[in-house]
Amino acid sequence: MKKAKALVLFSGGLDSILAAELLRRQGADVQALSFKSYFFNDGAAIKAARDMDIPLRVEDFSEEHLKLVKNPPHGFGKAANPCIDCHALMLKKAKEIMEKEGFDFVATGEVLGERPMSQNRQSLEVVQRESSLDGYLLRPLSAKLLPPTIPEEKGLIDREKLLDISGRSRKKQMELAGMWGIKDYPSPAGGCLLTDPGFGRRLRDLLRIYPEFNGNDVQLLKVGRHFWEDSAKIVVGREEKENEDIRGLARKGDVLIEMKDCPGPLTLVRNYSSGDVLKAVEKAKQFTREYSKKAGPGAEFLIDKR
Ligand code: SF4
Numbered sequence: 001m002k003k004a005k006a007l008v009l010f011s012g013g014l015d016s017i018l019a020a021e022l023l024r025r026q027g028a029d030v031q032a033l034s035f036k037s038y039f040f041n042d043g044a045a046i047k048a049a050r051d052m053d054i055p056l057r058v059e060d061f062s063e064e065h066l067k068l069v070k071n072p073p074h075g076f077g078k079a080a081n082p083c084i085d086c087h088a089l090m091l092k093k094a095k096e097i098m099e100k101e102g103f104d105f106v107a108t109g110e111v112l113g114e115r116p117m118s119q120n121r122q123s124l125e126v127v128q129r130e131s132s133l134d135g136y137l138l139r140p141l142s143a144k145l146l147p148p149t150i151p152e153e154k155g156l157i158d159r160e161k162l163l164d165i166s167g168r169s170r171k172k173q174m175e176l177a178g179m180w181g182i183k184d185y186p187s188p189a190g191g192c193l194l195t196d197p198g199f200g201r202r203l204r205d206l207l208r209i210y211p212e213f214n215g216n217d218v219q220l221l222k223v224g225r226h227f228w229e230d231s232a233k234i235v236v237g238r239e240e241k242e243n244e245d246i247r248g249l250a251r252k253g254d255v256l257i258e259m260k261d262c263p264g265p266l267t268l269v270r271n272y273s274s275g276d277v278l279k280a281v282e283k284a285k286q287f288t289r290e291y292s293k294k295a296g297p298g299a300e301f302l303i304d305k306r
Helices: 014-025 043-052 062-070 083-101 121-131 171-179 197-209 215-221 240-249 278-291
Strands: 005-009 029-036 056-060 105-107 225-229 232-236 255-259 267-271 301-305
Touching: 005 014, 005 083, 014 029, 014 043, 014 105, 014 171, 029 043, 029 083, 043 056, 062 083, 062 215, 083 105, 083 121, 197 215, 197 225, 215 240, 215 267, 225 278, 232 278, 240 255, 240 267, 255 278, 267 278, 278 301
Parallel strands: 005 029, 005 105, 029 056
Antiparallel strands: 225 232, 232 267, 255 267, 255 301
C-alpha cells in the first residue's frame, strides 16, 4: 500500500509530538511544520523534531500573523490570543504546502474540548472551514470522535488505530507519552506570549492607543517596565541586558534618558500621537532617577533625542 505522506502542524508541545508519533507508528511519512512570529518562536519545535528525528520545516509568518493579531475575526481568548484565527492561518499555509508538495493530508495535535475557546467542536469546524482543508485535515488524537477524513476513507490511515481523546485532562496524553518513552516536552501553551495575561494587557493597550503599531513596537513590549503618559509610552530597563535591548530598539522620534555617571536604567519615551512629549519626558526622568539607586538629588541626566 502507498505510504501516507503527512504534513503535521508541530509546535513541539506534547499533543503535536503525539500526533506525529501516532502517524509515524502507522507507517506514515511524517514532515513537521512549525511557524514563528513576533509572539512565538520555533525553539520547542526544533528540539522536539530533533529528539524524534523527523524533518522539520519552519515558516516565518510574522507580518501576516501580526496583521491578524490586530484584528482577529473570531476574537481573543483570555489574554490577547486569537487562537481560532491563528490556527486557521497556520492551516491555510499548510494547505498551500500540501497542494504544492504532494502531501496526502495535514494533521494537527488538536484535542476535542482541551481548550474551551479554540478546541471545542464548533471551533474545530470553523478552523477546518476557514482553512479550506475540508476532508484533508486529520486530528489523530481525537479522530474517532470526529467525522472520517479522506485519508481514512482512502485507507491511507487506519481509523481504528487513531484515538478518541477529549477534554481538558491530559492524563491520557501523559500515559501515551510514558508508553512511548517520550519524556521531555514543554508545558501546554507555554511558548506563546499572546496567552500571557501581563503581555496581553500591554498589547491591548497599544492596540487601543496606536493600532498601526509594527514589529518593533511589539519587541519593545517584551522588555522593561511599561507606563503610559497620555499617548506616550515610557519603558524603563530593569537590568543591563534590557537597557541594551531598549537602546537597540530605539527609533527616530524616541527619547532615551539615563543618569550621567551613575548606573541605572535606560528609559525610552515613544510618542504615539502628534502632540508633544514634555510631560512624558518629565515622568520618565522621575522613573529613571527613582530606579537609579545611587543617584543623588543633584545627579544629571543624559538625554538622547533620536
Ligand atoms: S496559543 Fe498562540 S500560537 Fe497557539 S494558536 Fe493561540 S495564538 Fe496561536
